[in-house]
Amino acid sequence: MSDTVRPFAPSSGYVGRFAPSPTGVLHAGSLVAALASYLDARVYRGTWLVRIEDVDEGRAVPGAAERILAQLAWLGMHPDGEVVWQSRRKHLYRAASERLGRHVYGCGCNRREIADSRLGVAPDGAAIYPGTCRDGLAPGRSARSLRLRVPEPGADAIAFVDRFAGPVTQHLARESGDFVLLRADGFWAYQLAVVVDDADQGVTDVVRGADLLDSTPRQIWLQTLLGVPTPRYLHVPVVRNADGEKLSKQTGAPAVPTTGGAADAVAALAQAAGFLGLGDIRAGSLAAFWQAAVPAWASLLAARPGAALPG
Numbered sequence: 001m002s003d004t005v006r007p008f009a010p011s012s013g014y015v016g017r018f019a020p021s022p023t024g025v026l027h028a029g030s031l032v033a034a035l036a037s038y039l040d041a042r043v044y045r046g047t048w049l050v051r052i053e054d055v056d057e058g059r060a061v062p063g064a065a066e067r068i069l070a071q072l073a074w075l076g077m078h079p080d081g082e083v084v085w086q087s088r089r090k091h092l093y094r095a096a097s098e099r100l101g102r103h104v105y106g107c108g109c110n111r112r113e114i115a116d117s118r119l120g121v122a123p124d125g126a127a128i129y130p131g132t133c134r135d136g137l138a139p140g141r142s143a144r145s146l147r148l149r150v151p152e153p154g155a156d157a158i159a160f161v162d163r164f165a166g167p168v169t170q171h172l173a174r175e176s177g178d179f180v181l182l183r184a185d186g187f188w189a190y191q192l193a194v195v196v197d198d199a200d201q202g203v204t205d206v207v208r209g210a211d212l213l214d215s216t217p218r219q220i221w222l223q224t225l226l227g228v229p230t231p232r233y234l235h236v237p238v239v240r241n242a243d244g245e246k247l248s249k250q251t252g253a254p255a256v257p258t259t260g261g262a263a264d265a266v267a268a269l270a271q272a273a274g275f276l277g278l279g280d281i282r283a284g285s286l287a288a289f290w291q292a293a294v295p296a297w298a299s300l301l302a303a304r305p306g307a308a309l310p311g
């Protein structure tokens, strides 16, 4: 198909991405994040990329990444570039960690020692690091992980304006503490990998679930230290089950099918679109769904006070 007949051919500098962790296949919750990032890229005539976030190789489920790619194709969401896999990009994470130089230090603490310090937990549930190894390892201890220094407690908060959630500020010293870049199990941490990859892929707009809102200030701090641009962010609400838990494979969310007629694909998309507040989209084909959903997303953004539109 030539570019002139592709209905959503990229023609702007916008670069967005969907970055699933292959810990399971797409379900109604992850489909919402995929749909929002895809629609945003289409509204801004941008490029939409897919990145498989299998940096935590211990949690990656064999075959899940391929299933996710098949599910996206079945739904009519085709990436505008090559799919990249974090497990094949570890050299980039190592190079970035080395570039961070004196901002990084070896930490000998284990989980229990950090929990026992009773500094409390970060918004994402991780224990706040008390800084035990900041000034060097105690005699007889060896480094288990690498941590990044965050700004001193008196420093300005990290602040950004989320395109959906509005202004966000976080004092990393109080709300996260020095965070892990290289984990004790030898895998690079999500926070580092995501920043390196977004920068390397030229991502201008991150659209993802609100469960990652609290991670964004750590990512902005890393971008600052690495001297790479900070993308715009838009965090959409996460889908929860009747018990208020985020839908996930662990909470038993059923997979979006990969087979079935177009009506099933449209139904799955329409449900996700309804959750995003795009109304009740009734479409007889995938093409008709996308023709209705893209302007609906544009209207939704226009109606949100402070919803900064990419230029």
Ligand code: GLU
Binding pocket: 018, 019, 020, 021, 053, 194, 207, 208, 209, 212
């Ligand atoms: N890999 C993350 C997830 O599946 C998303 C990361 C991101 O979009 O920054 O939850």
